[in-house]
Amino acid sequence: MSLKANNPYRWKSWQVTGIGVSAIVSLFLLDLSLGSVKISVPELLNIMAGKASKQSWEYIFFNFRLPKAISALLTGAGISVAGLQMQTLFKNPLAGPSVLGISHGASLGGAVFVLSSTALFGASFNFQETLGSWGLVLFAVSGSFLVLLSVLFASARISDGVTVLIVGLMFGFITGAVVNILQFFSDPELIQNFLVWTFGSLAGVTWSQLQVMGPIILLSLGLSLVFSKQMNALLLGENYATGVGVNVKRTRIRLILITSVMAGTITAFTGPIAFIGVAVPHLARLLFRTSNHKILLPATMMCGMVIMLICDIVSQVPGSQTTLPLNSITALFGGPVILAIIIKNKQMKGAF
Amino acid sequence: MTQPPQFHRARTPFTEPVLSTRGLTVGYATKNGPLELERDLTINVHNGELVCLIGPNGCGKSTLMPTIAGLQPPLVGETYIAEVDVRRLKPHEYAQLLSLVLTDKINVGAMTVMEMVSVGRYPYTNYFAKLEPQDYEMIERALESVHLGDYRDRLFHELSDGEKQRVLIAKALAQDTPLIMLDEPTAHLDLPTRVEIMNILKQLAKQTNKAILLSTHELDLALQTADTIWLMHRDEAMRTGTPEDLVLSGMFEQVFKSNVFQFDKLSGSFKVVHSAKGEVSLTENGLHGVWTRRALEREGYEVTTDANLPIHVQHDGQQWLLTINQTNFSCRDISELLRVLRREDNA
Numbered sequence: 125m126s127l128k129a130n131n132p133y134r135w136k137s138w139q140v141t142g143i144g145v146s147a148i149v150s151l152f153l154l155d156l157s158l159g160s161v162k163i164s165v166p167e168l169l170n171i172m173a174g175k176a177s178k179q180s181w182e183y184i185f186f187n188f189r190l191p192k193a194i195s196a197l198l199t200g201a202g203i204s205v206a207g208l209q210m211q212t213l214f215k216n217p218l219a220g221p222s223v224l225g226i227s228h229g230a231s232l233g234g235a236v237f238v239l240s241s242t243a244l245f246g247a248s249f250n251f252q253e254t255l256g257s258w259g260l261v262l263f264a265v266s267g268s269f270l271v272l273l274s275v276l277f278a279s280a281r282i283s284d285g286v287t288v289l290i291v292g293l294m295f296g297f298i299t300g301a302v303v304n305i306l307q308f309f310s311d312p313e314l315i316q317n318f319l320v321w322t323f324g325s326l327a328g329v330t331w332s333q334l335q336v337m338g339p340i341i342l343l344s345l346g347l348s349l350v351f352s353k354q355m356n357a358l359l360l361g362e363n364y365a366t367g368v369g370v371n372v373k374r375t376r377i378r379l380i381l382i383t384s385v386m387a388g389t390i391t392a393f394t395g396p397i398a399f400i401g402v403a404v405p406h407l408a409r410l411l412f413r414t415s416n417h418k419i420l421l422p423a424t425m426m427c428g429m430v431i432m433l434i435c436d437i438v439s440q441v442p443g444s445q446t447t448l449p450l451n452s453i454t455a456l457f458g459g460p461v462i463l464a465i466i467i468k469n470k471q472m473k474g475a476f
Numbered sequence: 477m478t479q480p481p482q483f484h485r486a487r488t489p490f491t492e493p494v495l496s497t498r499g500l501t502v503g504y505a506t507k508n509g510p511l512e513l514e515r516d517l518t519i520n521v522h523n524g525e526l527v528c529l530i531g532p533n534g535c536g537k538s539t540l541m542p543t544i545a546g547l548q549p550p551l552v553g554e555t556y557i558a559e560v561d562v563r564r565l566k567p568h569e570y571a572q573l574l575s576l577v578l579t580d581k582i583n584v585g586a587m588t589v590m591e592m593v594s595v596g597r598y599p600y601t602n603y604f605a606k607l608e609p610q611d612y613e614m615i616e617r618a619l620e621s622v623h624l625g626d627y628r629d630r631l632f633h634e635l636s637d638g639e640k641q642r643v644l645i646a647k648a649l650a651q652d653t654p655l656i657m658l659d660e661p662t663a664h665l666d667l668p669t670r671v672e673i674m675n676i677l678k679q680l681a682k683q684t685n686k687a688i689l690l691s692t693h694e695l696d697l698a699l700q701t702a703d704t705i706w707l708m709h710r711d712e713a714m715r716t717g718t719p720e721d722l723v724l725s726g727m728f729e730q731v732f733k734s735n736v737f738q739f740d741k742l743s744g745s746f747k748v749v750h751s752a753k754g755e756v757s758l759t760e761n762g763l764h765g766v767w768t769r770r771a772l773e774r775e776g777y778e779v780t781t782d783a784n785l786p787i788h789v790q791h792d793g794q795q796w797l798l799t800i801n802q803t804n805f806s807c808r809d810i811s812e813l814l815r816v817l818r819r820e821d822n823a
Contacts, residue, residue: 215583350603350604352604352605353598353601353603353604353605356587356591356595356605357595357598359584359585359587360580360582360584360592360595361578361580361581361582363542363547363576363578363580364576364578364580364582364595366547366567367545367571367574367575367576367578367651368571368575368595368596368598368599368651369567369568369569369570369571369572369598369599370567370598371567409585409586413586414586414587414588414591415584415585415586415587416587416591418604418605
């Protein structure tokens with residue numbers, strides 16, 4: 125069709141996609157290679173081929189580096205798409221899992237699961253062994269779902285975007301307060317675990333946890349692609365969306381479910397990851413110069429993976445033994461992006 | 477060669493109404509019980525008919541439109557589109573019968589005109605909104621109907637307000653429904669653009685035989701373009717009819733009754749009522765006479781042709797002659813005439 129060929133974004137998108145995919149592959153290899161012990165890229169290939177020159181490298185590679193790099197990909201794509209869905213859902217360019225208190229909700233769920241286990245079942249109870257990853261996911265997802273639902277309920281009564289953000293922040297404070305109270309009554313050792321978890325880390329994700337997180341995130345990402353049509357219609361507003369045959373209520377509930385499952389699952393395993401969800405969709409819009417979700421959704425996944433890999437590499441501080449909290453690195457990246465968006469637009473109009 | 481797609485065209489126009497309401501009572505629930513704005517409406521809209529809904533602010537226009545569209549529940553009664561109750565329609569069936577152009581502020585970011593208009597094809601496309609050749613042709617045709625053929629790759633948010641409105645009309649056209657409803661499509665537009673939009677709509681109604689229902693504040697434009705006018709009243713029931721019948725019946729004056737302006741039946745427009753300073757006689761009928769009359773009326777004089785009044789104005793082809801109590805003044809232009817009049821009449 126002649127109309128397709130005329131679209132100026134099309135060939136450009138492919139160009140950007142090419143760069144994006146090669147960036148993901150090279151950053152993935154770099155993430156595998158760098159850390160407290162440097163494993164060179166040819167050596168990585170040797171390890172994958174089963175001919176490792178050092179036993180310890182093979183151990184590090186399979187038990188630490190590989191699950192960490194894979195969870196960086198999953199987390200980056202998942203949390204960014206969750207952010208994009210929330211921005212479209214709330215029609216608010218500053219919406220995102222960390223901003224609207226969704227991550228806090230997941231934290232609360234996680235905290236209830238981790239911290240209250242001693243209170244309820246005594247010190248001998250180990251949540252990880254008894255209920256495993258699924259229990260943690262269930263609690264975190266319920267927490268994020270509850271907060272997302274409450275914020276959405278509040279936003280139905282408030283049309284002003286900034287006020288909705290304040291409502292989200294308030295929910296964040298409330299859940300934070302509940303978490304504090306839980307901490308007050310908990311075992312010091314558990315509190316230590318919980319605090320480390322809130323710094324955010326990809327390193328703690330084990331293979332058995334990946335077996336839970338992987339399918340959930342991949343399935344949610346796949347489902348989100350199916351909603352690109354409805355999300356485009358929602359960009360025009362609810363009434364227009366209804367006017368072109370979109371069942372707005374049902375679409376909204378399904379998007380909320382997908383968003384809270386993704387944000388909840390990721391937060392459960394990696395801890396709350398700040399600002400990636402807000403910033404990455406804007407980066408994708410900027411690079412691909414479109415709001416069309418058919419392009420924007422895959423673009424956001426791609427950008428999310430790239431940014432997350434970079435943040436993970438930086439947090440390992442290559443060449444040193446230290447590891448910085450991932451949450452700080454993502455905030456250092458995401459904060460300025462959000463500031464730039466606000467300053468550039470002066471008002472929030474046209475930020476999509 | 478396949479046949480190019482045609483917009484929906486009913487085979488027998490002016491028989492079955494596209495839109496009809498039965499016993500529709502419009503309003504909303506308040507703390508003190510339901511507030512009825514219109515009671516027991518039974519109205520029809522036919523193919524090819526352009527209907528304008530007008531009425532003073534606060535009469536309930538912005539409640540009636542969404543109620544008819546089924547976006548808001550009525551207190552009593554039903555709306556039928558193509559003989560089907562709107563509330564019984566599935567979302568995609570509804571979208572294939574009725575398309576909307578609303579006043580909702582649209583902030584979509586970087587969407588091209590093409591992408592915006594293709595949203596109109598959503599009721600017909602699959603889960604991934606894949607456009608088939610006939611969809612592309614429908615979009616093309618819709619864009620050309622609103623004179624935006626060359627705009628398909630432009631970004632929507634970079635367009636002017638009038639162009640945006642035309643894109644939204646194209647979206648409604650691409651939706652290919654027998655009925656299009658527009659909520660104040662000419663709001664916030666300048667006069668030439670308002671006229672252009674109304675002309676486009678008028679032509680669309682005639683050429684595609686679609687029924688078009690719009691609400692507007694543009695009385696002049698509505699009187700000149702509408703086939704039917706729905707005139708809403710704050711206190712009484714809504715009247716419907718051709719613009720001319722409504723003017724002749726005196727309904728316009730009654731609905732838009734005010735101390736500061738008056739509906740002039742002869743010109744079909746509103747005139748501001750000026751405080752009466754007194755009477756002036758004017759013996760001049762041509763173009764100069766018309767504008768002299770307007771100037772005098774604006775000054776607050778009642779203009780008559782009674783030559784015996786103390787103040788008299790006439791135009792001799794070159795200049796204006798003003799007579800006040802037998803004193804004559806000659807003035808080069810209307811500005812001088814008014815200046816002299818102010819000075820002498822106040823003295």
